[in-house]
Amino acid sequence: MYNLVMKDLKLGINPWFLVFPFFINALMLVPGWIYFILPLYFCWITVPNMLGGFRSQNDLIFTTMMPVTKKDIVKARVTVIGIMELLHLATAMIYGIFTLYLYPNLTYYFFAPHMGFWGLCFVMLAIFNLVLIPMYYKTAYKYGGAMVASITATILFAGIAQWVGIQSPFVSDIFNGSGADNTLLQLSILIAGIVIFVACTIIAYRIAVKRFMKVEIL
Amino acid sequence: MLAMDIRNLNKKYPNFELKDVSFQLEKGYIMGFIGANGAGKTTTIKSILNMIHIDGGEVHILGKNIAEHEIELKQEIGYAFGGSDFYTRSKLKTLTDVVKKFYTNWNDETYRSYLRRFKLDENKKIAELSTGMKVKYSLALALSHGAKLLVLDEPTSGLDPVARVDLLEIFQELVLDGEISILFSTHITSDLEKCADFITFIDNGQIIASAEKHGFMESYRLLSGSESQLEQVKEHLISYKINSFGFTGLIHAKDFDPSSDIKAATPSLEEIMIYYAKKVDAHV
Numbered sequence: 001m002y003n004l005v006m007k008d009l010k011l012g013i014n015p016w017f018l019v020f021p022f023f024i025n026a027l028m029l030v031p032g033w034i035y036f037i038l039p040l041y042f043c044w045i046t047v048p049n050m051l052g053g054f055r056s057q058n059d060l061i062f063t064t065m066m067p068v069t070k071k072d073i074v075k076a077r078v079t080v081i082g083i084m085e086l087l088h089l090a091t092a093m094i095y096g097i098f099t100l101y102l103y104p105n106l107t108y109y110f111f112a113p114h115m116g117f118w119g120l121c122f123v124m125l126a127i128f129n130l131v132l133i134p135m136y137y138k139t140a141y142k143y144g145g146a147m148v149a150s151i152t153a154t155i156l157f158a159g160i161a162q163w164v165g166i167q168s169p170f171v172s173d174i175f176n177g178s179g180a181d182n183t184l185l186q187l188s189i190l191i192a193g194i195v196i197f198v199a200c201t202i203i204a205y206r207i208a209v210k211r212f213m214k215v216e217i218l
Numbered sequence: 219m220l221a222m223d224i225r226n227l228n229k230k231y232p233n234f235e236l237k238d239v240s241f242q243l244e245k246g247y248i249m250g251f252i253g254a255n256g257a258g259k260t261t262t263i264k265s266i267l268n269m270i271h272i273d274g275g276e277v278h279i280l281g282k283n284i285a286e287h288e289i290e291l292k293q294e295i296g297y298a299f300g301g302s303d304f305y306t307r308s309k310l311k312t313l314t315d316v317v318k319k320f321y322t323n324w325n326d327e328t329y330r331s332y333l334r335r336f337k338l339d340e341n342k343k344i345a346e347l348s349t350g351m352k353v354k355y356s357l358a359l360a361l362s363h364g365a366k367l368l369v370l371d372e373p374t375s376g377l378d379p380v381a382r383v384d385l386l387e388i389f390q391e392l393v394l395d396g397e398i399s400i401l402f403s404t405h406i407t408s409d410l411e412k413c414a415d416f417i418t419f420i421d422n423g424q425i426i427a428s429a430e431k432h433g434f435m436e437s438y439r440l441l442s443g444s445e446s447q448l449e450q451v452k453e454h455l456i457s458y459k460i461n462s463f464g465f466t467g468l469i470h471a472k473d474f475d476p477s478s479d480i481k482a483a484t485p486s487l488e489e490i491m492i493y494y495a496k497k498v499d500a501h502v
Contacts, residue, residue: 003316003319003320006316006319007316010312010315010316011305011308011312011313011316057304057305057306058303058304059304059305061269061299061304062304062305064269065267065292065297066292066317066320067288067289067290067292067293067320067321068289068292068320069288069289214271216264216269216270216271217264217269217270218264218270
């Protein structure tokens with residue numbers, strides 16, 4: 001499994017995508033922006049490029065010829081997607097801390113980058129994984145349909161969450177108002193988000209393994 | 219001991235079917251796996267390697283069932299798939315560093331010696347290698363992890379005659395000590411006449427014959443005679459063609475009476491393949 005993860009990181013993924021989060025997430029420094037877009041950049045840019053790279057390099061045949069199980073092939077790939085997601089969110093969070101210090105008196109219309117907001121981002125990526133990974137492993141190389149479905153689902157989630165965050169005074173208070181200073185509340189939302197992310201990714205992995213077992217490597 | 223024992227492999231596709239494919243390869247020999255394009259060579263190889271799901275049959279490699287011991291056996295199988303390229307923009311060095319981690323018996327010294335022997339430059343990218351060099355690189359990888367069975371799918375296709383002969387000589391050297399066995403699929407039959415010990419011939423998803431090379435060729439006769447002579451043997455011929463001098467046709471040696479005055483010769487592998495292909499055409 002470890003060898004497969006390293007194979008993806010060394011061979012499969014262009015190093016640019018390991019550096020990319022440090023550049024794109026600098027947009028966190030834009031005051032009062034709609035920060036939900038930043039994790040979405042991962043879904044829009046990094047993932048299709050990664051999956052396209054694997055496909056064009058015949059990664060599937062290359063990997064199947066190695067002494068590895070089909071289960072480990074999926075486990076490693078899901079781990080790699082998870083690592084990339086964590087890298088993306090972690091860098092965004094670091095920039096977010098700077099944003100909070102740089103503009104302490106800003107009135108946020110959209111969600112402010114407090115811990116609770118990052119909890120929502122984890123939920124968003126959880127939905128992304130839950131849709132993308134099982135759909136992708138129907139063939140393990142076609143990713144167009146899986147991308148459209150997973151991106152639509154994440155945008156819907158982000159759109160609805162942000163709309164509720166603006167329309168509902170209760171939700172707005174939790175994320176941008178007095179709730180933002182309640183560390184315990186913020187931390188619990190973040191932890192809940194992480195738990196949902198891990199749970200959905202594990203479910204996605206299990207469905208993907210079942211589907212990949214039936215895939216014929218042509 | 220059998221390096222490979224394939225029994226009653228069946229696989230059905232909407233437009234193609236592998237039917238009861240069975241053959242055995244003794245350890246330490248080269249088996250040529252021949253058949254026209256689309257005859258089922260690659261499908262058989264992919265079934266053997268558990269890459270596609272078979273509908274029925276069993277595959278034993280080095281005495282073990284691949285369905286049960288896939289990971290263990292893949293440590294001992296080396297591949298060269300002509301025509302499939304992986305990570306072509308990476309350097310050999312980078313690819314090797316990744317690949318070697320997967321194999322418990324990887325030997326760096328062996329790898330270095332094959333790089334020298336095959337004149338492979340580690341700093342070159344896969345895309346910079348010629349077709350023959352790519353096959354040699356696959357061989358170097360396979361031999362460095364101690365592969366006992368080499369499965370080569372069309373390794374000599376697209377190579378010039380010099381590179382082909384060079385590779386064939388390497389294959390022959392590899393099996394010399396009796397440890398390594400090679401299954402070698404190709405449609406370039408002359409390669410097999412030079413180096414194979416056994417021939418397995420697949421046509422339209424079915425094994426026509428699997429036998430020692432000379433025995434296999436001797437089991438057929440290529441007849442040529444006048445059109446009137448054709449009538450004597452027509453119903454036993456596998457297929458035939460008529461030309462201005464009469465006919466030429468392929469027949470099983472057992473169906474041919476040697477005392478007949480029809481001219482008979484031992485066919486080449488290519489001729490056997492061509493006449494079988496004609497037989498299929500005739501039925502279409």
